[in-house]
Amino acid sequence: MDHSIVKKENRMNLNYFMAGMMGLFAFLLPAQAQVHTLTLDECRQLAEEHYPAIAQMEVIEHTKSFTLANANTAWLPQVSLNAKAAYQSDVVKIPIDIPGIDIPSPDKDQYQVTADVSQLIWDGGRIAAQKEQVRANAGLEKQKLQSEVYALGERVNNVFFGILLLQEQLAQQDILDEELQRNYDKVESYIANGVANSTDLNAIKVEQLKARQQRIQMESAIDAYRKVLSVLIGREVSADTPLAKPAPPDLPLSPGVRRPELNIFEAQELLLQSQQSLLQAKNMPVIAAFAQAGYGKPGLTLFEKKFAPLFVGGVTLSWNLGNLYTYKNEKKSIDWQKQSVAAQRETFLYNLNTQIPLQQNEIETYRRTMQDDEEIIRLRRQIKEAAEVKVENGTMTVSDLIEEINALKAARQSMALHEIQHLAAIYQLKWTIDN
Structure with missing residues (x-):
C-alpha cells in the first residue's frame, strides 16, 4: 500500500476533525463573547x-x-389667622349729657381673634x-x-x-x-x-x-x-x-x-x-373677594363691652399705578x-x-x-x-x-x-x- 496515500488520508481526516472541533467550539461559545461592531x-x-x-x-x-x-x-383661597390684644390711653367719648340716658364709652382694653380669607377673582x-x-x-x-x-x-x-x-x-x-x-x-x-x-x-x-x-x-x-x-x-x-x-x-x-x-x-x-x-x-388692576370672621371685644358694635362674634365680607380692587412710571x-x-x-x-x-x-x-x-x-x-x-x-x-x-x-x-x-x-x-x- 502506498504510504504517501495513507499519510495524505490521515492529514485529511485530521483536518476534518479540527474543523469539526472548531465548529463545536464556536457553537459552544457564549453570545457575549462575540465582539460588537461600533457604528x-x-x-x-x-x-x-x-x-x-x-x-x-x-x-x-x-x-x-x-x-x-x-x-x-x-x-386658591388665601387664609390668615390674626390675634390682637391692645390697650389705649383714651377712648372715644360723646360729649353730650342727656338726663336719664347713659351713653357708654368703650373699654380701653381690646381683644380680637379673626380669620381672614381672600379669593383672587381677576389679576x-x-x-x-x-x-x-x-x-x-x-x-x-x-x-x-x-x-x-x-x-x-x-x-x-x-x-x-x-x-x-x-x-x-x-x-x-x-x-x-x-x-x-x-x-x-x-x-x-x-x-x-x-x-x-x-x-x-x-x-x-x-x-x-x-x-x-x-x-x-x-x-x-x-x-x-x-x-x-x-x-x-x-x-x-x-x-x-x-x-x-x-x-x-x-x-x-x-x-x-x-x-x-x-x-x-x-x-x-x-x-x-x-x-x-x-x-x-x-x-x-387686581380684583379679589374677601371675608373676615372672628371673635373679640368690642365686636363690630364699638360701645359693647363684652365679647361678641364678628363677620365682614366684600370685594376689593387694587391698582398699583406706580408701575406706569x-x-x-x-x-x-x-x-x-x-x-x-x-x-x-x-x-x-x-x-x-x-x-x-x-x-x-x-x-x-x-x-x-x-x-x-x-x-x-x-x-x-x-x-x-x-x-x-x-x-x-x-x-x-x-x-x-x-x-x-x-x-x-x-x-x-x-x-x-x-x-x-x-x-x-x-x-x-x-x-x-x-x-
Missing part, C-alpha cells in the same frame, strides 16, 4: 446618553413643574404671564443643554474618523512590511548569487526599522484615540473593538439648516415675549433685547452660510482627488515591479528600489487618507447643518 451613529448616541450634563434635563423639568404648581396656588393676566415665563425659561435652558450635547457630535466624529484613518494606515503598513520582507529575502538570495552585497541588505533593514517605528507611533496614537472615545461614550473601546466605516450619504444633502442653536434663539424670543406679557399684566423704559429694554437676539441669529446663519460652501468644496476636492488615486497606485506598482527586475539584473541599486517601494507606500496611504477625509468631510457637513 458612528451608535457612538454619537452613547456619547449623548453618557454626557454628565444630560442629568440637568430632568432637573429643569422638575423645577419647572414645581414653579408652575406654586404659581397656581395664587388662585389682569399676571399669573398666566408668570407661568408663561416659567415655561419659556425652562425651554431656553433645555435648548442650551441640547446645543451643548449636540456639540459632542463633532468631537465624536473627529475621534471616530481619526481611528478609522489610523487603522487604514496600519493596514497599509502591513503591506509595506510584507513588501520589505519579501525584498529582504530576495536580496539575501542576490548576495548568495553575488549580485548584491551586505550593504544593500542593511539598507532594507533600515527601512524595516523605520517602518517598525512608524507602526509604534501609529499604534500609540490609535490607542490614545480609543481611550478618548471610551471616555466620550462611556464604554471601553479596546483594540479588539471593530469600528464600522460609515457608508457615504447621498449627495447633495438636504438644504436648510436645523441646528439646535436656532432653537435657542427662538426660545430667547419666547422668553422676552413672556416678559413683555408680564410687564403689561402688572399694570392691570417705568413701563415705557422697560418695554423699550425688551424691544432692544429682541433686536439683539435677531442680530445674533442672523450672525450665526451668516457664519454658517460662509462655512458650508467651503465644506462642500472640500468634499468635491477629495472626490476628484480619489478618482486618480487608483491609477497612481497601479502605475507606482508597475514602476516598483520593474525596479525589482532591474535590481535582480544588477542595473539598479537597492536604494533606488527602496525609493520606489516608499513611493508606492505613500500612494496607498494617500488613497486611504483621501477616502477617510472624504467621508469625514461629508459627515462634518452633515453636522454643520444638522442634516
